[in-house]
Amino acid sequence: MEIAYLNGDWLAPDAAKISIFDRGFMFGDAVYEVLPVYQGRIFTEVPHLERLARSLAEVRIAPPLTMAEWSALLGEAVDRSQEADALIYIQVSRGVSMPRSHVYGDGAPTVLVTVTPFQGPTIETAPQLRVKTAEDFRWLRADIKVTSLIANGMIKNQAIAEGYDDAIMIRDGKVTEGTSSNVFIVKDEVIKTPPKSERLLHGITRDEMIETARELGYSVTESAFGLEEMLAADEVWLSATGLELAPVVGINGEPIGRGEQGPVWREVFEAYQTRKRVIE
Ligand code: PDD
Secondary structure, X not given: OOEEEEOOEEEOHHHOOOOOOEHHHXXXXXXEEEEEEEOOEEOXXXXXXXXXXXXXXXXXXXXXXXXXXXXXXXXXXXXXXXXXXXXEEXXXXXXXXXXXXXXXXXXXXXXXXXXXXXXXXXXOOOOOXXXXXXXXXXXXXXXXXXXXXXXXXXXXXXXXXXXXXXXXXXXXXXXXXXXXXXXXXXXXXXXXXXXXXXXXXOOHHHHHHHHHHHHOOOEEEEOXXXXXXXXXXXXXXXXXXXXXXXXXXXXXXXXXXOOOOOHHHHHHHHHHHHHHHHOO
């Protein structure tokens, strides 16, 4: 059952209401997190909560809860939802400023947690993505998980309007990330992903996939690459919490490798299926 927690109250999601003066609405002045739940257990809770704490600190929103309180709240949310497989969204805005002002007020942050039923992909249902490349015109702090996703939405929806599934963004000749995912390429069984910087989100799934691939014996490097190197790759993947790891089979109308799911993707994807059900 879908469920929402808003500032202390448990509600049906469509019954939860916030002020029109909430800075999340007025200014996009908010951060968020998305956590996966498998078999009633939150996977990678600690890194997600650490990233939330970092996002809040970077934008100077006072942390509304301690790590232990977040953990207890999320546990209660999952219990109340009675869902085994779900996505938890946490949204924290700077709260209400009235009258509207760019200057921060001293109101308490708005805290929203939702639990939504969600089934992760399988080898059979994993999407085979055809994407385009696009100029990354977002702000220069893409490492902070802010709810202001207008640029990501513009770039993704332009790609969809042109008949693609999504876009991979490029800034200054270097691949940054997908519109809501991180990017991996594979060449001669060596896996590469752009290094962490302020230009891309430090994806939790990205870290998990790096570890999973290394445990399988693959060499994984975190180094920059451009369009040419990506087009010449044997495999390209996108990683994100709900997506897990999805093969990109075409870019800008050109096939990647043989234009189908690759063997390295299959191996890492399958190992991750075990990992997500075993590791705390
Ligand atoms: N998006 N890059 C961007 C821009 C993202 O929005 C996301 C996740 C990622 C992958 O991060 P992670 O592996 O921690 O999920 C990378 C989430 C899922 C969303 O917006 O719903």
